[in-house]
Amino acid sequence: MLDGRNRLNLDGQLAEAVPEELTDGPSPLNRAGRRASDALLDHLASMILRGELITGNPLPSERELMKRYGVSRSVVRETIIGLAGRGLLKTSPGFRPVVNKPDYDAALDSVGRLVAHLTTDEEGVKNIFESRVFLEASLARWAALNARKDDIRELEERLLRNREAVGVRRIFEATDVAFHDVLYTIPRNPVYPAIHRAYVDWLRKPWSSIERTAEIDLVMYAGHEGIFKAIVDRDPDLAEESLRRHLNTAWEFVRSTFDFQARAGGTARPSVSPSPEPASGQ
Template sequence: MSLDTNIRAADAIVAELESQIASGRLRNKSPLPAERELMEQFGTSRTVVREAISTLSNRGLVESKPRFRPIVSKPDYATVLSATGNVVRHLLNEPGGVKNLYQSRVFMECGLVRQAAISATKTDISDLKAALEANKNAINDSEEFYRTDNAFHGVLYQIPKNPIFPAVHEGYTSWLAPQWAQMKRLPERNLANYEAHKAILDAILERDADAAEEALNVHLKAAWEYVRVTFDMEAD
């Protein structure tokens, strides 16, 4: 929001490098200049150069592994989401945290299936069918089922052809994965989930937004109930 009195030398370097990354002067996936070089280039001490790099790293504009040259990484929506990962973890540990996130996911996907029902293209439909088929074939392999389940939902996020949505899906997947990982996954539940997916797809095929939303709602509500019981949370 406010810019305060920002007289940090590091901020100037951050700004400059940011613009060089954005403009492509610093090519994506290529290493940043050496610290001692930047230090000369900007006429500052290595201290501030390192602070600047640290900031860029936290912003997700460079990927820095210890002992390696930081790699320029032009930001995309996935970067934004993953950069927030650490903080989100804290929020999930607060009471109601998981529920809030899950609820927002239900909200999001309700909208997605409506939109899918209304405007899914042939390609979208065949992607959904393929994902459902893979899902069906994995009913007895819970590990694989999880992946195909997630992939099915992922297709929904692709339908708007807007890069923000797949990034959000990635966020949900990675943030909620820890919860999901410690749940037992039984073939009968896999079957139920597959059938729920099928119901959703059927509704989309019939171009019935209300039915699709309803099917998705039932599906995710049931899944949540299972999560809730497993973690012994308070009811709604």
């Protein structure tokens, strides 16, 4: 029996919470051109957001849902896809969708998919990167002014780890990110760490394509050290300045990679397809 296992905790709730929209009459267009899948979507979305569907649990099977709500499988599937698109479900082909209550991370993540396309040209990456420098510089300033002792201890520790990783690409990158991350946690607002993860994610591609040598790592590390010292010295202007300089240096490396890749894939549409040729069959 699979009674209490992969059935979520919605055996009861669902049954009665079924919106009238989904149960009224035969099955034609539900009132006012509202899609059945939209109604179901709203319903499930609401359940997820209210915590009635536990995060991490799989959704009931599609066939179960269609029985439960009296809709066709098409509707169920479209609903699921819609929810997934909104970040309320994680789907992977062949598996049950998993409930994914959104937090700041999920929110940023959903932008990510769009931002991804904005970061295909240098212009887009530059805009994003610039905003990052701006924010992070402010965070550095804030840190210099407000960091607690344990914040500084954490910063120092991660700085050390970064030092030790010089020359070891993967680890250096990780410790690099980890160091910067402290800056985002100091204000103790969950929004910032989420933003940081988002930045790292968005800029990962161009970032990871930059050259890496022990010398370059050392330059980067030196930047971190400078930032750290300025914060320890409680010098906001210097902290900001150091961080700006550090990230701008990094940007130079990133930018240099664009001179290469910026070949075929221009910004607008040089478009590989030579001409639309409106004449074809049809």
